[in-house]
Amino acid sequence: MKRFTPPEQWSTQYLTTGAFADLADLFKIHELTDWPSCQWFSQFLNATTSQGQAIRFVEDEQFADESRYYEQIIFETGHVPTRQQNWHDLFGGFIWCLFPKTKSLINHQHIEEIKLHGLKERSKHRNALTLFDECGVVLAITHTQWQQQLRDHQWEHAFVDKREEWGRTIRPYMFGHANYEMLTQPYIGLTGKALFIVVPDDIFCKDLSSQYAYLDQRLYEMIKFDDCLRDNKNLSPLPLLGVPGWWTDNENPEFYSNTDYFRPKRRKRT
Template identity: 45%
Template sequence: MSSNNLKNSNNTKTRFMAPVQWSANVLSENPIFNDLCQRYPLANWANWPALTTLNHWLEHSDYKLVDNAVLEQDGRYYEQFIYETGRVPTRLNNWHDLFGAGIWGLFPQTKALLNQLHMAEIAVHGLKQRSKLRNKLTLFDECGVIICLEPAAFQHAELLRAHQWQQSFVLKRSDWWQVIRPIIFGHAIYEMATRPFLGLTAKCLFLSVPTGFSQWPLTDAYRFLDKKLTQQIANGALLLDNQQLTPLPLLGVPKWWQGNCSADFYKNTGYFRPLTVKK
């Protein structure tokens, strides 16, 4: 995908709209989707995948996808319906829910845990009052990117938290994909990447991983992360940590956008914003 096609969010007030039609090129030409295209044959499909196809992605999960019409007829709240039935309402021919299905397939334990934590919070606070933890759960679920840090890359967590974009993305660029591995969890981030724009920002969840993790096969890497996320999110403390879920200008991640090969790309302080210190 050419950087000439990059939309600049600073010049438009229009609401984001994903492509209406199915297009395998949207996925195959954008390196942000490399993991998904390696795990699933998305780039080979001529049309939107059927629900039966998507359910093959959840073969290692106790949950199954169902047409969203089932939820509309049922009347229960989305999270409640999933919790009580083990069925995930899914809109057909829809990018957002397509990527949601992909994440259920890649992180089955973590997705199930997030649903359980939502229901535990609803039991305490009710449906109308969203707790801080529920907001964090939703933020990670929609916009999270896991920054997997091998021991040699721990300093990148502090650099990214401090918005030291030049230090991490330019001066220490060679660390990326060698000792630091970004992995998308938030399905809304995948959806917005179908039409990338300056301003596209995710939320970092920093996790330590073993030396060599960045070169692990995808299946092993995702299985490891699913287990580790489940363990660390279980008590809610990880997501409530103010050092987590900090901003990540997604198009600045090396190899995820061809326009960021030049150091000048990172001089756009409207996108790569300096850290604002609260007084």
């Protein structure tokens, strides 16, 4: 895990461009000269638990003797245990700020699953919630053909032939904070889990905060009412370094010829 030493650790290469560009735009993380405190997040937070308690980040040390599970602490107190100088928890904090309704709902559904199955047994639903929470990428699309192409692993068609469409008819939004953490030290093979959301044609013309607010509401509705995370069937593998704009090497079309990373769709056996 990287530790913060101001200011060199805040590399502009990683924290203002690519997958981090939205964080730089909305939180100005590249301008910080010290590691953000738990209190620093309060200026961006507008989140509550499903019971109406305000979400607050609290230093993890305060829960050293706590017997409750992480999700139980959040649900019952509104306090999010947060490790200091820790990339994983830092990015987790940003996601709470960007997707407050969805994060609260996921927390609530974890608790409901714990009530049904206990802490030792992890249901398919709870596994899907965790997978999306850690590795999810929202792919906002204006045409459903994107979903079919990427689910079918038509990588070169989606990433090369239709490259100019990224930002126009499709745009990625990171949800999984573990993805962000791993992208601080990127490697070939790094893969997220895509969830597709059909959006209006004009969504990408709105300011960035409005885009995230819209997606947060849609995600909330899809998870709560459409039960899209009942299991992981709606989550599709997405090679993160292949996303246009997220990795400079993918500007060369030859980058996508690595079939160990950009794997063809496995045929189902009959």
